[in-house]
Amino acid sequence: xxxxxxxxxxxxxPVRLDRRYLPVLGTFVVLALMLVVGGxxxxxxxxxxxxxxxxxxxxxxxxxxxxxxxxILTGGIDLSVGAVLALSxxxxxxLLQAGWxxxxxxxxxxxxxxxxxxxxxxxxxxxxxxxxxxxxAGMFFARGLCFLIAPESIAIGxxxxxxxxxWVQIAGQWRMTSSVLIALIVLGLAFLVLHLxxxxxxxxxxxxxxxxALLMGLPVARTKVLAYVVSGTCAGLGGLLFAMYSRSxxxxxxxxxxxxxxxxVVIGGTLLTGGTGFxxxxxxxxxxxxxxxxxxxxxxxxxxxxTRIVIGVLLLVFVLLQRALSLRRT
Amino acid sequence: xxxQTPPPVVxxxxxxxxxxxxxxxxxxxLHLRPGEIHALMGENGAGKSTLIKALTGVYSPxxxxxxxxxxxxxxxxxxxxxxxxxxTVYQEVNLCENLTVAENxxxxxxxxxxxxxxxxxxxxxxxxxxxxxxxxIDPASSLGSHSLAxxxxxAICRATVGDCKVLIxxxxxxxxxxxxxxxxxxxxxxxxDEGVAILFVxxxxxxxxxxxxRMTVLRNGGLVGEFVTADLxxxxxxxxxxxxxxxxxxxxxxxxxxxxxxxxxTPLLQVVGLGRKGSVQPFDLDLYEGEVVGxxxxxxxxxxxxxxLLTGADRADVxxxxxxxxxxxLRNPRVAMGHGIAYTSEDRKGEGVVDGLTVxxxxxxxxxxxxxxMRPLPRRQVDELVAGYIERLGIRxxxxxxxxxxxxxxxxxxxxxxxxxxxxxxxLVLDEPxxxxxxxxxxxxxKLVAELAADGMSVVFISAELEEVLRISxxxxxxxxxxxxxxxxxxxxxxxxxxxxxxxGGAA
Numbered sequence: 001x002x003x004x005x006x007x008x009x010x011x012x013x014p015v016r017l018d019r020r021y022l023p024v025l026g027t028f029v030v031l032a033l034m035l036v037v038g039g040x041x042x043x044x045x046x047x048x049x050x051x052x053x054x055x056x057x058x059x060x061x062x063x064x065x066x067x068x069x070x071x072i073l074t075g076g077i078d079l080s081v082g083a084v085l086a087l088s089x090x091x092x093x094x095l096l097q098a099g100w101x102x103x104x105x106x107x108x109x110x111x112x113x114x115x116x117x118x119x120x121x122x123x124x125x126x127x128x129x130x131x132x133x134x135x136x137a138g139m140f141f142a143r144g145l146c147f148l149i150a151p152e153s154i155a156i157g158x159x160x161x162x163x164x165x166x167w168v169q170i171a172g173q174w175r176m177t178s179s180v181l182i183a184l185i186v187l188g189l190a191f192l193v194l195h196l197x198x199x200x201x202x203x204x205x206x207x208x209x210x211x212x213a214l215l216m217g218l219p220v221a222r223t224k225v226l227a228y229v230v231s232g233t234c235a236g237l238g239g240l241l242f243a244m245y246s247r248s249x250x251x252x253x254x255x256x257x258x259x260x261x262x263x264x265v266v267i268g269g270t271l272l273t274g275g276t277g278f279x280x281x282x283x284x285x286x287x288x289x290x291x292x293x294x295x296x297x298x299x300x301x302x303x304x305x306x307t308r309i310v311i312g313v314l315l316l317v318f319v320l321l322q323r324a325l326s327l328r329r330t
Numbered sequence: 331x332x333x334q335t336p337p338p339v340v341x342x343x344x345x346x347x348x349x350x351x352x353x354x355x356x357x358x359x360l361h362l363r364p365g366e367i368h369a370l371m372g373e374n375g376a377g378k379s380t381l382i383k384a385l386t387g388v389y390s391p392x393x394x395x396x397x398x399x400x401x402x403x404x405x406x407x408x409x410x411x412x413x414x415x416x417x418t419v420y421q422e423v424n425l426c427e428n429l430t431v432a433e434n435x436x437x438x439x440x441x442x443x444x445x446x447x448x449x450x451x452x453x454x455x456x457x458x459x460x461x462x463x464x465x466x467i468d469p470a471s472s473l474g475s476h477s478l479a480x481x482x483x484x485a486i487c488r489a490t491v492g493d494c495k496v497l498i499x500x501x502x503x504x505x506x507x508x509x510x511x512x513x514x515x516x517x518x519x520x521x522x523d524e525g526v527a528i529l530f531v532x533x534x535x536x537x538x539x540x541x542x543x544r545m546t547v548l549r550n551g552g553l554v555g556e557f558v559t560a561d562l563x564x565x566x567x568x569x570x571x572x573x574x575x576x577x578x579x580x581x582x583x584x585x586x587x588x589x590x591x592x593x594x595x596t597p598l599l600q601v602v603g604l605g606r607k608g609s610v611q612p613f614d615l616d617l618y619e620g621e622v623v624g625x626x627x628x629x630x631x632x633x634x635x636x637x638x639l640l641t642g643a644d645r646a647d648v649x650x651x652x653x654x655x656x657x658x659x660l661r662n663p664r665v666a667m668g669h670g671i672a673y674t675s676e677d678r679k680g681e682g683v684v685d686g687l688t689v690x691x692x693x694x695x696x697x698x699x700x701x702x703x704m705r706p707l708p709r710r711q712v713d714e715l716v717a718g719y720i721e722r723l724g725i726r727x728x729x730x731x732x733x734x735x736x737x738x739x740x741x742x743x744x745x746x747x748x749x750x751x752x753x754x755x756x757x758l759v760l761d762e763p764x765x766x767x768x769x770x771x772x773x774x775x776x777k778l779v780a781e782l783a784a785d786g787m788s789v790v791f792i793s794a795e796l797e798e799v800l801r802i803s804x805x806x807x808x809x810x811x812x813x814x815x816x817x818x819x820x821x822x823x824x825x826x827x828x829x830x831x832x833x834x835g836g837a838a
Contacts, residue, residue: 020472196446201429201437208426215424216488217409217438275428 023269023322024281030314031284034291042298048173050294058290059179060085060241064261065268065282066190067234070227072265073194074206075274076124076131078228080138081235082257084113086250087142088239092161093154093249102160109243110236116142117232121225135228139258146251153250156243165244179241186237190230190279203227207274263311264289267318288314337400338363339495339527340385340416345394347377347384349736352727354380357394358553360546362496362527367518369538369559370531372548373571373740373768378531381548382498386411386418399495409438417489421501421766423481425488427474432456434473435488459487463517479510486517490526497521498529503537504766507628515541533766535564547571568769595619596655598788599671599757601640604649610635612649613814615807617757622779622789624803624820626796626828632812633792634676637759640790641673642666667700670756674746674763676792678739682746685735689725690716692734692745697752719748724774740771747778758782759790764798776802796828808832 039046055062064081071078092109096102116138123134156162167178194200202223205213214220243249268285270277292310296302340362347355355377362368372378383389385396387405396403398414405411408418425434432453433440441451456469463483473481482502489497499518503511518541522528532538538545539559547554547570554570597616605612610632617623617640625633638644640651642660651660653669660666663673675681683692693716698707707715716730723744727737734742743763750758760779764772779802783789793799799806803820808831816831 192446196449198437198440198447201433201440201447204429205426205433205437208428209424212424212426215408215418215420216426216434217407217412275426 020276021278023276023318024278024284026318026321027268027281027284027288031288031291034288034295038291038295038298045294045298049175052173052175054287054290054294055180055183056175056177056245057293058286059177059183060238060245061257061260061264061286061289062183062283063186063234063238063241064257065264065286066186066279067231067238068258068261068265069190069268069270069277069279069282070194070203070230071131072262072270072272073203073274073277074224074227075210076224076227077135077262077272078117078120078231078235079132079135079258080116080120080142081231081238081261082254082259083139083142083146084116084232084235085239085242085254085257086146086252087116087149088112088236089243089246089249089253090146090149090154090251091249092240092243093156094149096156096158096161097154102158102164105161106240109240110233113232113234113236113239114229115232117229117235118225120232121228124228125221125224143251150249150251153248155248161244162247165247177244179244182237182241186234187279187283194279199223199226204275207276209275260289263315267314269318269322271322336363336365338397339399341395341397341400342381342385343395343397345381345384345391345396347380347389348392354389354551355384355391356551358548358551359556360385360529361556362529363544364495364525364527365522366543367522367528367530367541369542369545370529370548371538371545371567371571372554373738373770376548376571376768377551378548379500380551382418382500382529382531386416386498412438415493415495416498417494417496418498418500419482419485419489419502421504423478423485425473425481425485427472427481429473430470431460431467431473431476431484432469434484435459435469435491439492456487459491460484462490462520463487464513479506479513482506482510483514483517486514490521494526496527496529498531500531501533501766502530503532503534511537533768535567535769539564571769597652598654599640599669600652600655602650602652604639604646604651606635606639606644606646606648609644609812610639610809611813613807615640615814615817617788617790619756619788620783620786621804622783622791622802622820624799624806625790625792625809626799626806627809627832631809631832632814633809634761635812636807636809636814637673637761637790637792640666640757641671641759643673643675667696667753667755670754671759672696672750672753672755672757673759674743674750674761676762676765678742678746683734683742685742686733688731688733689720689737689745690730693719693748693752696749700753715752716748719752723748723778738767740767743767743775744771747775751782755787757788757790759792761792762794763791764793764795772798796825796832800825800828 035046064085068078068081088109091112092105095105095108120134120138123129124131164178169176194203202213202218205216205218206220206223210220242253246253264285265282266272267288268277268281268283270281289311293307296304296306338361340360342358342360344357344359345355346353346357358377358381360381370378370381380389384391387407387410390404403414405414435456436452441448441455453469460467460469463486465480465483467476467480473484502514506514518528530542542559544556544558546556547567549571595618598619599617601615603612603614613636625636627633635644639646642663642665645661651658658669679685684695690712694707694712701707713730719725720728720730725741725744734745737745747763763775776798779789779791791799791803800820800823805820806818806823806828807814808816808818808828810832818827
């Protein structure tokens with residue numbers, strides 16, 4: 001009588017379902033439900049155009065969430081990604097305005113993120129600064145630097161950059177921009193790195209127990225620093241994608257975007273304590289966030305702030321769900 | 331001495347480790363030979379862990395030489411030591427529960443394909459290693475889904491991957507039951523027969539005698555000597571370890587004489603039908619002043635769960651409790667403390683001492699919590715109190731400002747006891763107070779329990795060691811499968827009777 005429902009389902013499935021996948025599966029179910037609900041409520045909702053836009057509008061967030069997943073898997077956090085994204089857009093726009101060629105600007109913009117991420121990693125590992133504090137400092141630093149470079153929004157008119165940004169592949173109603181392509185490549189790389197390299201498995205091991213990982217002889221120091229480098233680099237790249245999307249660089253972009261990234265990761269089933277979660281889940285999380293926005297737009301009458309309320313509720317539900325799952329495990 | 335001794339694979343000579351001003355290890359020698367199980371014996375704080383850490387490069391010795399296969403080595407850390415064939419398995423399983431069994435065994439020596447992990451080969455190789463250990467588990471399952479004993483064996487499995495010449499097992503048996511220990515020993519013997527040198531650290535003398543060929547005894551950071559196990563009687567070994575005779579133990583036994591309980595006395599704590607779903611079945615228990623009640627049962631029989639209900643650490647969902655005859659709900663530890671009920675958890679590190687605080691701070695913690703932050707204890711009173719307990723319990727080092735994490739397990743336990751004694755409890759619930767601590771400290775704690783009871787305190791004593799429970803308890807509650815199955819008088823209890831009850835054979 002007391003057998004829990006999920007246990008019975010898993011027992012009934014022909015393939016044994018590892019409970020590690022349950023949170024991600026939950027996110028997937030929520031996403032599917034939202035699509036079904038949206039599709040029945042509104043005309044023109046379940047169309048390739050809407051789905052394409054979902055990806056196009058959130059490509060930068062996908063990249064941020066992928067980077068954030070690395071950090072959170074180690075049990076850390078990166079609060080700087082929103083500010084680093086803004087810095088990257090500003091650097092891109094300012095350098096292009098100054099007439100630098102695109103092949104130089106792109107790596108520089110991404111490199112800014114890499115350097116800041118490296119600084120975080122070194123501070124966190126070698127000076128034992130709390131990740132929260134180190135990346136908070138990085139956030140203020142990056143945001144301040146934005147204003148130092150350009151207090152006003154800079155429009156990007158460089159033809160090569162605009163050309164790159166407006167590259168699009170069209171198949172029927174499906175559209176894929178260069179941003180989406182880059183985001184998907186990042187996602188694929190991240191997936192391979194996390195699951196098929198020693199670095200990736202060490203990221204998980206650190207999240208499972210840093211002391212244990214150390215005693216297992218795994219390269220903890222290097223891995224931890226690298227996780228922040230990955231997150232910083234992703235933030236830099238995210239900035240580039242956002243600059244392509246908005247055709248401008250502006251110091252006030254991405255305010256609180258780090259929180260969206262964290263929310264996406266958590267909704268995607270990754271535990272904030274580290275060690276459990278999947279990068280694919282984080283992407284599902286981003287899609288859930290984006291879909292909420294889409295639905296509210298379709299609803300028309302609702303204030304867009306409802307997005308925030310729904311995200312808040314969803315976050316709570318997912319955290320409680322994870323709590324219930326981990327409780328049953330013990 | 332017909333046996334030929336092969337040349338040692340590890341030769342430590344005159345190894346000294348200093349943490350100024352403390353000399354943790356003073357000129358110690360250790361020789362590990364291939365195909366031998368070598369026991370490292372000593373009280374807590376004798377320097378066993380320090381010696382292991384000096385060998386594996388966690389600490390760097392200030393003097394002495396370490397030869398591995400005849401060549402001098404100073405390892406930079408466990409990973410470096412492991413690369414030279416010296417693997418360590420620690421008391422706490424230091425693996426990652428969130429990873430799969432296969433990863434836990436193979437990471438670091440994983441098979442690769444095209445620069446990435448080869449999961450299939452990894453699982454296959456892990457399965458082969460597991461079979462060697464006599465373990466039949468799915469390498470793709472996550473480690474956290476297995477029992478502690480299996481995890482321990484997986485840890486050993488990991489240690490023996492690749493070229494393992496020396497295997498160091500630090501207290502591998504402290505959380506295993508008898509069958510699991512037997513399994514572990516079988517694995518150890520087969521590794522020994524393959525020519526691995528094994529260093530075995532354990533507090534259980536009978537286990538050491540069962541499995542080891544030779545032993546090195548340490549005391550207070552110094553070397554007592556190396557002995558052939560078969561030539562050293564247990565009593566002599568204990569004397570070597572504690573450096574004094576066993577009269578402390580005997581004193582404890584004498585002190586266990588019970589003050590006669592007056593007829594019709596009100597129990598200090600009386601519980602009726604107290605229970606909690608999934609934790610322990612409803613039980614009755616009366617606890618009187620001046621009495622030690624032992625809880626006997628196997629690991630997982632509900633000993634700790636019962637203690638947690640008595641002390642409000644877990645909330646009961648059925649049953650009543652009366653303190654001195656008055657009905658009470660023991661909702662949380664704070665309420666219990668208000669009634670004079672103190673609880674020391676079996677999880678000393680996690681739920682007991684605060685290892686980043688000093689001895690002084692740890693001792694006054696509970697007393698100060700009871701007084702509230704508005705009324706801080708005067709510093710002079712604190713110093714007197716702390717000095718008093720350090721003296722009375724023999725806490726070493728006798729320094730109120732020492733950080734708890736630098737104390738040995740036994741001394742941490744004493745500090746924990748002092749913390750609760752400082753609140754002058756009427757009922758003291760001790761969950762495994764003697765686990766993982768040495769013979770000397772064990773005897774001291776047993777003696778203290780007897781004294782406290784003689785002074786009128788009520789004590790609930792939990793221990794996995796039946797002998798100990800039998801020796802100091804006036805009454806014994808026996809648990810089996812999360813149910814209290816019997817309550818017997820300590821005086822009339824024989825080991826066999828209790829074992830029968832625990833095993834489920836006796837009259838329940």
